[in-house]
Amino acid sequence: MANDFITTIDSDDETPNYGESSVSKGKTPVKNDDLDPDFEFDFAGGRETGLDLWGGDEVKGLKNGTEPINVDDIIERRRGKPLESYSDRKRKRKAAIEEEEEQEESDDEEEDDDMEEDDSQVDLSGSEEDDEMSVDGSDVESGSEEEDDEDEEEDEEEDQEQEEDDDDDAEGTESSDDDEDEETAAELARKEAFFSKDPTITDDPTLPSSFAAMNLSRPLLRALTSLQLTQPTPIQARAIPLALQGRDILGSAVTGSGKTAAFMIPLLERLCYRDRGKGGQACRVLILCPTRELAVQCESVGKALTEKGGLDIRFALLVGGLSLNAQAHTLRTLPDVLIATPGRLIDHLTNTPSFTLSALDVLVIDEADRMLEAGFTDELEEIIKSCPRSRQTMLFSATMTDSVDELVKLSLDKPIRVFVDPKRNTAKGLIQEFVRIKSDDTRSPSLLALCKRTVREKCIIFFRSKALAHQMRIVFGLNGLKAAELHGNLTQEQRLQALNDFKAGTVDYLLATDLASRGLDIKGVETVINYDMPGQLAQYTHRVGRTARAGRKGRSISLVGESDRKMLKLAIKQSESEQIRHRIIPIEAINSMFEKLNEIKEEIQDVLKEEKEEKLMRQADMELKKGENMVQHQDEIYSRPARTWFQSEKDKQNSKSVSKDAYVGSFPNSSSKQDDKKDKKEVKRGKYDGLSRKAKRRKMAIEEDQADQQSSKSTSIAIRNAKKASRPVKITESLPKPKSTSSSSSKKSGKVGGGGKKRSAFDDNNKSSSKSHEGMRAKPAKVNLDKKGKSKSGGKGKPAKGKGRK
Numbered sequence: 001m002a003n004d005f006i007t008t009i010d011s012d013d014e015t016p017n018y019g020e021s022s023v024s025k026g027k028t029p030v031k032n033d034d035l036d037p038d039f040e041f042d043f044a045g046g047r048e049t050g051l052d053l054w055g056g057d058e059v060k061g062l063k064n065g066t067e068p069i070n071v072d073d074i075i076e077r078r079r080g081k082p083l084e085s086y087s088d089r090k091r092k093r094k095a096a097i098e099e100e101e102e103q104e105e106s107d108d109e110e111e112d113d114d115m116e117e118d119d120s121q122v123d124l125s126g127s128e129e130d131d132e133m134s135v136d137g138s139d140v141e142s143g144s145e146e147e148d149d150e151d152e153e154e155d156e157e158e159d160q161e162q163e164e165d166d167d168d169d170a171e172g173t174e175s176s177d178d179d180e181d182e183e184t185a186a187e188l189a190r191k192e193a194f195f196s197k198d199p200t201i202t203d204d205p206t207l208p209s210s211f212a213a214m215n216l217s218r219p220l221l222r223a224l225t226s227l228q229l230t231q232p233t234p235i236q237a238r239a240i241p242l243a244l245q246g247r248d249i250l251g252s253a254v255t256g257s258g259k260t261a262a263f264m265i266p267l268l269e270r271l272c273y274r275d276r277g278k279g280g281q282a283c284r285v286l287i288l289c290p291t292r293e294l295a296v297q298c299e300s301v302g303k304a305l306t307e308k309g310g311l312d313i314r315f316a317l318l319v320g321g322l323s324l325n326a327q328a329h330t331l332r333t334l335p336d337v338l339i340a341t342p343g344r345l346i347d348h349l350t351n352t353p354s355f356t357l358s359a360l361d362v363l364v365i366d367e368a369d370r371m372l373e374a375g376f377t378d379e380l381e382e383i384i385k386s387c388p389r390s391r392q393t394m395l396f397s398a399t400m401t402d403s404v405d406e407l408v409k410l411s412l413d414k415p416i417r418v419f420v421d422p423k424r425n426t427a428k429g430l431i432q433e434f435v436r437i438k439s440d441d442t443r444s445p446s447l448l449a450l451c452k453r454t455v456r457e458k459c460i461i462f463f464r465s466k467a468l469a470h471q472m473r474i475v476f477g478l479n480g481l482k483a484a485e486l487h488g489n490l491t492q493e494q495r496l497q498a499l500n501d502f503k504a505g506t507v508d509y510l511l512a513t514d515l516a517s518r519g520l521d522i523k524g525v526e527t528v529i530n531y532d533m534p535g536q537l538a539q540y541t542h543r544v545g546r547t548a549r550a551g552r553k554g555r556s557i558s559l560v561g562e563s564d565r566k567m568l569k570l571a572i573k574q575s576e577s578e579q580i581r582h583r584i585i586p587i588e589a590i591n592s593m594f595e596k597l598n599e600i601k602e603e604i605q606d607v608l609k610e611e612k613e614e615k616l617m618r619q620a621d622m623e624l625k626k627g628e629n630m631v632q633h634q635d636e637i638y639s640r641p642a643r644t645w646f647q648s649e650k651d652k653q654n655s656k657s658v659s660k661d662a663y664v665g666s667f668p669n670s671s672s673k674q675d676d677k678k679d680k681k682e683v684k685r686g687k688y689d690g691l692s693r694k695a696k697r698r699k700m701a702i703e704e705d706q707a708d709q710q711s712s713k714s715t716s717i718a719i720r721n722a723k724k725a726s727r728p729v730k731i732t733e734s735l736p737k738p739k740s741t742s743s744s745s746s747k748k749s750g751k752v753g754g755g756g757k758k759r760s761a762f763d764d765n766n767k768s769s770s771k772s773h774e775g776m777r778a779k780p781a782k783v784n785l786d787k788k789g790k791s792k793s794g795g796k797g798k799p800a801k802g803k804g805r806k
């Protein structure tokens with residue numbers, strides 16, 4: 001079977017390590033910058049911004065000296081020729097045609113002058129033409145494919161009419177699910193009571209038609225004009241005036257409708273009037289994003305506006321994968337705006353001396369529903385507790401589910417619900433095509449056939465698992481299609497590089513997991529392909545929302561198997577009928593790809609093997625280098641205090657699965673696969689189950705001590721190994737095997753002398769600071785979500801009173 005080479009997708013989930021800094025209490029995280037003081041992912045000052053949000057600058061600053069392994073290199077080595085992107089091929093073809101035309105012109109000129117010479121010219125031009133054909137044989141092929149493509153499109157239109165039955169079938173079931181999505185009258189009444197009335201709707205129906213009408217300051221207006229943002233989008237027209245009044249907002253509008261600027265503009269405006277006197281400098285704004293990429297993008301939007309307006313506002317990016325030390329250093333300078341992922345922010349709140357959120361004026365949580373899905377509930381609670389009660393809070397997302405109810409109650413004070421066109425979930429310019437997949441074996445051949453014949457460039461393809469995305473990249477490479485991958489198994493450098501390559505058109509396809517489904521704004525994405533349908537409708541909405549942004553047109557193509565039928569119905573149900581198409585891939589094209597895949601089956605395995613070997617070799621080098629660093633910089637490493645975390649690793653895992661279950665449960669449409677998984681999870685017994693609280697605490701303390709001892713042992717072993725490694729090796733002696741020193745040894749690096757248990761130098765600080773901020777914090781209304789996303793804590797479903805920022 002052609003699909004044999006694809007690893008069975010056991011772990012469907014992309015579970016990116018959002019809490020990158022998830023460090024168990026008393027342990028030091030394993031990070032390169034802890035071991036190598038020279039290792040820096042330092043953006044500071046090196047990044048320019050503008051409208052080009054994913055410009056090369058993002059990546060330039062990210063070199064850590066080691067080139068990541070690139071499977072394209074392996075494929076190129078094996079094939080003996082480089083992979084070219086579609087746009088490169090197009091460029092070449094155009095250049096060749098131009099050259100040919102020029103040649104013809106010069107031939108014509110010379111024709112009149114010398115008839116004898118002319119004969120030789122004809123020969124010459126003939127041979128040149130042949131050369132072009134032979135050098136770029138693939139171009140000629142793709143040219144004909146392009147024609148195929150057009151024919152195919154026509155065929156498909158005909159096919160579409162014939163196959164209307166299928167669509168009808170799906171639509172026929174629409175009404176059956178109606179009730180699931182309807183809010184009950186009681187729920188509506190409850191929400192009504194909780195939210196303040198939106199004055200932009202009731203009191204003054206005329207919304208500002210321009211930014212100038214919003215009374216924004218001149219520099220900001222200048223910035224907007226120079227970024228060609230002349231007219232506010234609906235969400236901006238409604239949210240900005242309210243945000244400028246300091247109101248708490250729960251904002252939702254379709255993907256690509258400018259929500260980032262909707263919160264960024266008012267907060268920059270607010271910062272224009274901040275106190276700049278002595279002692280006035282402070283971190284005043286915090287924007288929380290679920291992924292690092294989104295945080296980088298958000299920072300770029302803020303910086304672009306700031307720079308174009310000549311505003312004196314400083315930003316700090318606090319995300320995992322970048323240097324903790326550089327971020328701590330920036331925090332000491334009290335930047336005005338912090339853009340962070342929750343994990344890294346908590347790490348700094350816990351471990352960076354004197355860093356607090358006590359002067360915060362505005363808190364923004366972008367993709368609020370995703371935050372709960374990613375298991376950040378406890379982190380969010382902790383962060384909200386650290387913010388002053390007097391702050392303004394804004395939550396934004398294209399998909400607001402009931403799962404955000406608790407977060408709303410916890411963080412918003414007399415909020416206004418600004419939902420633009422809540423009935424519409426996908427952009428107007430989006431055409432959604434669905435391809436029926438009869439058996440899973442034909443999924444990969446269908447995808448390849450689509451990409452070879454129809455979708456040649458500017459396409460994001462979503463997969464459920466990282467392994468699948470990676471393997472498909474190899475398949476693409478071996479088929480001459482240039483692709484980059486984006487998922488949580490890559491280093492931050494690789495992730496940004498992939499985005500950059502895709503944006504620059506160096507690669508035609510971005511093979512991604514749901515890590516890339518939220519918020520990313522990449523201009524020019526023409527097509528989004530769903531290799532498989534995601535588990536939740538919200539995920540689908542965000543995935544397809546990577547195209548047809550800001551009023552542009554775009555297309556999504558989803559491969560729908562039997563198991564995806566339910567999601568198909570929901571997707572159709574939430575869209576207008578004119579947006580829906582049924583696409584058919586000719587069976588011959590699928591069969592031909594099926595055979596091709598069978599032919600390269602072994603080669604795929606070889607590439608994977610080669611990649612694995614290369615990885616192992618690099619790892620060995622890295623271990624050696626780390627060990628050497630341990631020896632060389634041991635004084636400095638040991639003098640650093642251990643980093644701490646507000647939860648144990650176990651607690652963190654628990655809360656992650658609770659929030660995930662709650663999130664999944666909040667969708668009536670969660671796929672059965674997810675339900676099965678959830679059920680399986682619930683059956684598992686935790687190691688502390690059945691213990692009394694006292695016994696549990698004792699057991700945890702013993703485990704912590706054991707881990708510390710183990711860690712200390714590993715440190716000594718690491719040093720010993722590194723010393724050994726640095727000795728000259730006898731020719732007959734094999735190199736000492738690098739043992740797994742890094743993970744365990746570096747965890748211990750904060751403990752002096754590896755002796756008894758040492759508390760972090762900041763433990764006391766944290767305690768005292770947490771006390772001193774008590775008065776400013778929201779009361780920790782414990783978020784304890786059950787499977788349906790309802791709170792188990794008291795006051796269930798009660799309006800804001802007593803639960804908000806009191």
Ligand SMILES: Nc1ncnc2c1ncn2[C@@H]1O[C@H](COP(=O)(O)OP(=O)(O)OP(=O)(O)O)[C@@H](O)[C@H]1O
Binds near residue numbers: 229232236398519520
């Ligand atoms: N007023 C405006 N006029 C024209 N273009 C705009 C305007 N505001 C924002 N945009 C553009 O719209 C695009 C999408 O914006 P943004 O990323 O903020 O969307 P979003 O609503 O946050 O999407 P998502 O839900 O996917 O996160 C950006 O490229 C941005 O430059």
